[in-house]
Amino acid sequence: MPSRNAATAVASMSNSNxxxxxxxxxxxxxxxxxxxxxxxxxxxxxxxGYRVEGTCxxxxxxxxxxxxxxxxxxxxxxxxxxxxxxxxxxxxxxxFIADDxxxxxxxxxxxxxxxxxxxxxxxxxxxxxxxxxxxxxxxNTHNTRPCVVLTSSTGSTNLPGAPAEAVKNEIDYWSDPAAxxxxxxxSPAAKTLMELRALxxxxxxxRNEIVDPIRAQETPRLCILNPSLILGPQLQPGTIRGNGLxxxxxxxxGQIMAETLWNDSMSIIHADDLxxxxxxxxxxxxxxxxxxxxxxxxxxxxxxxAIQTSEGEAGFKIPSKNYTDRAPVTxxxxxxxxxxxxxxxxxxxxxxxSETCDFLRDKTI
Numbered sequence: 001m002p003s004r005n006a007a008t009a010v011a012s013m014s015n016s017n018x019x020x021x022x023x024x025x026x027x028x029x030x031x032x033x034x035x036x037x038x039x040x041x042x043x044x045x046x047x048x049g050y051r052v053e054g055t056c057x058x059x060x061x062x063x064x065x066x067x068x069x070x071x072x073x074x075x076x077x078x079x080x081x082x083x084x085x086x087x088x089x090x091x092x093x094x095x096f097i098a099d100d101x102x103x104x105x106x107x108x109x110x111x112x113x114x115x116x117x118x119x120x121x122x123x124x125x126x127x128x129x130x131x132x133x134x135x136x137x138x139x140n141t142h143n144t145r146p147c148v149v150l151t152s153s154t155g156s157t158n159l160p161g162a163p164a165e166a167v168k169n170e171i172d173y174w175s176d177p178a179a180x181x182x183x184x185x186x187s188p189a190a191k192t193l194m195e196l197r198a199l200x201x202x203x204x205x206x207r208n209e210i211v212d213p214i215r216a217q218e219t220p221r222l223c224i225l226n227p228s229l230i231l232g233p234q235l236q237p238g239t240i241r242g243n244g245l246x247x248x249x250x251x252x253x254g255q256i257m258a259e260t261l262w263n264d265s266m267s268i269i270h271a272d273d274l275x276x277x278x279x280x281x282x283x284x285x286x287x288x289x290x291x292x293x294x295x296x297x298x299x300x301x302x303x304x305x306a307i308q309t310s311e312g313e314a315g316f317k318i319p320s321k322n323y324t325d326r327a328p329v330t331x332x333x334x335x336x337x338x339x340x341x342x343x344x345x346x347x348x349x350x351x352x353x354s355e356t357c358d359f360l361r362d363k364t365i
Contacts, residue, residue, distance in 0.1 A: 025051035025075055027098040028282070029146070031128060032108035033078065034062050036242050037151055039235040040275040041105060043068045046075055048279065053096050055081040055108075064237050083108060083124045093131035103147040103282040104132050104220075109242075113186045121190040125150055125198045132220040145220040148198075149281045154228045154267060154294065155180075155188030156195050169333040170226065170290035171207050195224050195290065208289030223281035227274055227293030228267035231352050233359035240365050245356075249365040252307055252316060252357055261304065261319040265329035267297040270352040273344075280340025292337045295346040297330035306353040 028045055032038040033054025045052050046069035056062040059080045066072045079096055083089055097104065106128045132146045159166075159173040177196070180189035196206060202222045203215030210216045229244045240246045250256040274293050281287045298306075304318045347355070 025049055027051045027053065027101045029093075029097055029101060029104040030054045031083065031093070031104070031106045031124075032056075033076075034065055034236060035107055035109065036234055036236075036245065037230060037271055037274060038105070038107035039065065039068060040232070040271040041107060041278050042076065043235065044272070044275045044279055046071055050075070050102075051098075052076045053079065053098065053101075055079050057082055064235075068235055083120075083127060090127045090130035090134060093127060094134040097131060097135040097146065101135055101146045103149060104128055105149045105151070105278055105282075107151045109151070113184065115181075115186055117186045118181075118190040118193055121194040122197050125194045126201060129198060129201050129220060129222070133218070147221045147223065147282050147287075149223045149225065149278050150194065150198060151278070151293075152191045152195055152224050152226050152290075153188065154226045154292070155185075156192040157226055157290075157292075158188075164328045165331070167331040167333050168292075170292060170336055174206055198222055198224070199289070204289070221288055223287050224290045225274065225277055225281065225293040226290055227269050228297075229269075230271050230274055231268055231356040232271035233355065234363075238364075240360075240363050246365045248356065249360045249363070252311065252360055253365070254317065257300070257304075257319055259319055261321050261323075262300045263321075263323040263327045265297045265299045265327065266303060267294040267330055267332070268303075268349070268352060269293055269295050270347045270355065273346045273352075276344050277337065277340050280342065284340055284342075287340060290336075291340060292332050292334060294332060294334075294337075295348065295352070296332065296334075298349055299326050299329050301326065302349060303353065306349050307357060309350060310354040310357040 028050050030038050030042055030052055033042050033052070034056040042052050042054055052075060054076060056078050057080070059078060062078055065076065065078065106124060108124060129148055132148050135146055156175050157168055157170070157173045158175045160176050160179065162173065175188060175192045177189045177192040180192060199206065199208065199222065202219040203210055203212030205211050229248065231245065231248060234240055234245060240249060247256070273295065277291065277293055281291065308316045308318055
């Protein structure tokens with residue numbers, strides 16, 4: 001991923017629409033507004049009446065964003081901006097944080113399996129936190145610094161030695177980043193270290209307990225969402241992008257797991273539901289620390305039956321089993337997640353698979 005320094009980033013910002021309006025709408029910032037998760041988040045924020053300052057890598061290729069919500073042309077403003085791989089860009093980000101900014105969402109991903117992924121993700125999180133801290137000198141509607149919400153993954157929640165039947169929680173379940181790096185799991189290690197460094201920055205430990213009261217008071221409220229496989233329609237037209245959605249599409253088309261059913265499970269959430277959880281972090285004043293961004297985990301046998309229900313027996317053949325007993329599914333304590341869900345429910349397996357399959361049928365993977 002190319003980097004640019006703060007000065008270049010500021011110079012590259014431009015107004016994408018002259019009708020952009022600041023009238024009586026709460027302001028938020030979405031870093032990665034045209035990505036898979038980011039665009040769903042932007043659409044939900046616009047539907048709720050927020051004014052969105054978003055970033056994208058290329059303004060000319062982001063024209064489709066103006067069609068994701070009826071008020072996009074009035075309440076969405078895009079900046080062409082790429083986070084640098086150092087921590088010098090916080091001033092540039094702070095430049096487009098409005099005086100009344102309520103929250104900043106980091107949805108920018110960097111999934112390359114290389115050591116550079118760690119540097120990028122850690123510094124991206126610190127850049128956003130520092131920018132929010134700088135913006136805290138301004139006056140917003142709550143007279144506080146903007147809330148920061150980071151999109152991470154459950155790759156940071158795999159406690160070494162935990163039994164397969166254990167119920168995972170966000171407080172105690174941490175991956176070992178050294179072991180992840182030793183096994184070349186650079187992307188999960190990046191998410192683990194990003195979260196730990198971000199919590200440290202705001203004066204908290206891995207359990208989200210305050211260890212530095214001064215930093216905890218001076219820094220933004222920090223929330224972290226931990227999803228696994230994210231499904232649902234991609235709002236950006238054209239070729240399907242990213243990792244999870246194209247991979248799932250190959251399963252639906254029999255290009256992966258075609259012969260033998262995996263005796264394993266997968267944790268899933270719909271992209272629109274994950275977006276709502278992001279907003280739940282913002283709108284729940286007591287929200288702080290990590291939250292599972294999953295509906296639940298299902299065995300692949302259940303997932304494949306849901307695919308067949310959507311595609312029909314002629315459209316999808318369930319692979320053969322070579323096991324007798326199912327491996328246990330990953331279990332989550334979702335009590336913290338549920339505190340973010342005022343006014344909505346997460347989609348179940350049948351619905352989220354059906355909506356994803358409907359989207360995939362005529363798409364290029």
